[in-house]
Amino acid sequence: MYLTREEERILDGEFGEGTQKALELLVAIGDAYDAEKMIPISRAHAASSGQEGDLYFVELLAKGGAYCKVLTSTNPVYDIKYFDNLFEVPKDEAEVARRVMEAYKRVGAILSWSCIPYMAENIPLYGETVAFSESSATPYVNSVIGARTNREAAQSALAAGVIGKTPKYGLHIKENRKGTNLVKVEATLKDEFDYTLLGYYVGKQIGYGIPVFTGIKRQPSTEELINFCAMSNVPGAISMFYIPGFTVEASTVEEAFQGGSPEDKITVTDYELKQCYEELQTTSGKIDFVMLGCPHYTLKQVGEVARLLNGKKIHDGVSFWVCTSATAKVLAERNGYVDTIKRAGGHVVVDTCIDEPCWIAYKNKVGMTDSPKCAYYRRFKEAMVTRLQDCVEAAIEGRWG
Amino acid sequence: MKNLEITLKCHKIVGGYGEGEALVSNEPICFYLTDPKTGIVRERSHELAGKNLANKVLVFPSGKASSVVQIDGLFKLASHNNAPKAMIVKDVETVLIVSAFMVKVPLVDRLERDPFETIQTGDFIKVNAEKGIVIITKRES
Numbered sequence: 001m002y003l004t005r006e007e008e009r010i011l012d013g014e015f016g017e018g019t020q021k022a023l024e025l026l027v028a029i030g031d032a033y034d035a036e037k038m039i040p041i042s043r044a045h046a047a048s049s050g051q052e053g054d055l056y057f058v059e060l061l062a063k064g065g066a067y068c069k070v071l072t073s074t075n076p077v078y079d080i081k082y083f084d085n086l087f088e089v090p091k092d093e094a095e096v097a098r099r100v101m102e103a104y105k106r107v108g109a110i111l112s113w114s115c116i117p118y119m120a121e122n123i124p125l126y127g128e129t130v131a132f133s134e135s136s137a138t139p140y141v142n143s144v145i146g147a148r149t150n151r152e153a154a155q156s157a158l159a160a161g162v163i164g165k166t167p168k169y170g171l172h173i174k175e176n177r178k179g180t181n182l183v184k185v186e187a188t189l190k191d192e193f194d195y196t197l198l199g200y201y202v203g204k205q206i207g208y209g210i211p212v213f214t215g216i217k218r219q220p221s222t223e224e225l226i227n228f229c230a231m232s233n234v235p236g237a238i239s240m241f242y243i244p245g246f247t248v249e250a251s252t253v254e255e256a257f258q259g260g261s262p263e264d265k266i267t268v269t270d271y272e273l274k275q276c277y278e279e280l281q282t283t284s285g286k287i288d289f290v291m292l293g294c295p296h297y298t299l300k301q302v303g304e305v306a307r308l309l310n311g312k313k314i315h316d317g318v319s320f321w322v323c324t325s326a327t328a329k330v331l332a333e334r335n336g337y338v339d340t341i342k343r344a345g346g347h348v349v350v351d352t353c354i355d356e357p358c359w360i361a362y363k364n365k366v367g368m369t370d371s372p373k374c375a376y377y378r379r380f381k382e383a384m385v386t387r388l389q390d391c392v393e394a395a396i397e398g399r400w401g
Numbered sequence: 402m403k404n405l406e407i408t409l410k411c412h413k414i415v416g417g418y419g420e421g422e423a424l425v426s427n428e429p430i431c432f433y434l435t436d437p438k439t440g441i442v443r444e445r446s447h448e449l450a451g452k453n454l455a456n457k458v459l460v461f462p463s464g465k466a467s468s469v470v471q472i473d474g475l476f477k478l479a480s481h482n483n484a485p486k487a488m489i490v491k492d493v494e495t496v497l498i499v500s501a502f503m504v505k506v507p508l509v510d511r512l513e514r515d516p517f518e519t520i521q522t523g524d525f526i527k528v529n530a531e532k533g534i535v536i537i538t539k540r541e542s
Contacts, residue, residue, distance in 0.1 A: 032412075051476075054473065151495055154472065235465070237429075237494065
């Protein structure tokens with residue numbers, strides 16, 4: 001890979017060990033992909049996680065004096081104080097989370113602690129070159145917004161934020177953004193949960209690729225697109241997709257395939273989605289918790305939970321959680337949503353990911369969620385997946401099925 | 402009888418040398434869904450469910466699942482000395498490169514022959530990523 005004189009000086013350690021390590025990682029990636037050179041980015045999103053692997057790298061950069069050159073937002077860890085008051089979070093785990101959050105502050109990241117940063121804290125524009133990690137944010141940024149990012153890891157995105165550059169490869173090159181699989185949708189997509197099932201099914205069928213959809217009849221909502229992005233990256237790796245007519249980059253199917261033909265075609269009917277749904281129905285009977293907000297609920301979704309819980313009471317034996325971003329919570333409080341949810345006996349928590357050790361109290365518990373991504377990581381004995389409305393109903397009844 | 406030995410060129414992604422018994426997976430792998438203390442795959446529906454990938458040379462198509470957990474998964478395996486000795490993949494992706502870079506496990510792709518046709522579980526594999534060479538010693542049948 002071609003390196004400028006300045007990049008060579010960074011690699012020689014002239015600007016400190018932190019920037020040196022950051023660029024070393026980017027060069028390794030560039031070499032792996034035969035990238036010709038580094039290109040400037042205008043923003044990054046680091047999928048911080050409060051886990052040991054994350055801690056190792058961010059502290060390495062922080063100790064080495066690295067500091068973000070472009071706006072770099074962060075993914076959820078957990079609200080240590082909130083959980084400390086409720087459960088016994090293991091001391092060593094809480095210490096890892098505390099150190100991670102401290103180190104991201106030291107490297108000058110924006111402490112958003114949100115997995116949907118493109119909603120408020122860090123919004124790319126069409127055509128912008130960026131480095132966004134978080135497997136649900138990558139396809140959203142590429143497809144819905146039409147900015148350009150590769151499927152970054154937390155570390156490569158942070159490194160890109162520190163250097164202000166990324167290697168030119170993959171989805172930064174127009175030809176690599178062409179569709180690979182044609183997906184003919186015959187299923188009726190009614191609501192956000194249908195897009196969850198669609199994402200899960202398509203991710204599982206395609207695995208790794210750029211699907212191009214036909215047959216989607218109406219403009220999907222922001223939340224439906226967020227769900228598709230998140231769930232297609234649970235059983236698969238979908239960093240980009242096209243819904244010609246609704247997503248921005250290609251207005252026709254031909255344009256999405258850049259004149260080529262699909263490598264593969266699949267059809268999705270109501271039958272496939274129903275089968276997916278049935279696969280996720282893993283239990284019934286008494287439940288201990290309901291977990292919502294994986295990915296983080298938007299303001300609109302928090303409002304929907306409040307509407308469903310208004311004047312109701314969550315069953316005594318059920319813990320009810322809504323995870324959202326700090327920015328969404330400010331408005332949710334202003335609109336009275338948080339009060340309504342609290343009055344019903346629920347929690348609205350910020351900065352928190354469902355895949356964190358703060359949930360240890362539920363390790364042997366059975367519950368429900370509207371997110372296959374939440375169920376997949378096995379923080380709980382069992383987390384059954386169904387629609388939000390059913391989750392709320394079960395929370396009130398204390399049981400499902 | 403001397404075992405059949407095959408030498409293939411490959412493309413270095415993360416440098417270094419590693420050798421061990423091959424473990425082949427036709428499905429993508431998420432390291433988070435393994436037990437870091439043993440190296441056993443605990444993803445129920447995976448073809449490697451119950452198999453141990455510690456200190457093996459892992460042959461698989463690509464990584465999968467969220468970027469956050471993939472890296473942490475390999476990092477935890479490595480901190481218990483249960484990471485694979487080397488990795489041979491078909492579709493390279495950034496998350497896997499970062500994972501391998503952080504734990505210093507050699508990672509290669511672009512073998513001059515299809516690794517899924519050439520390598521079987523149990524073969525002995527030497528991966529010299531620096532030299533861009535993979536040496537396969539076929540298991541006695």
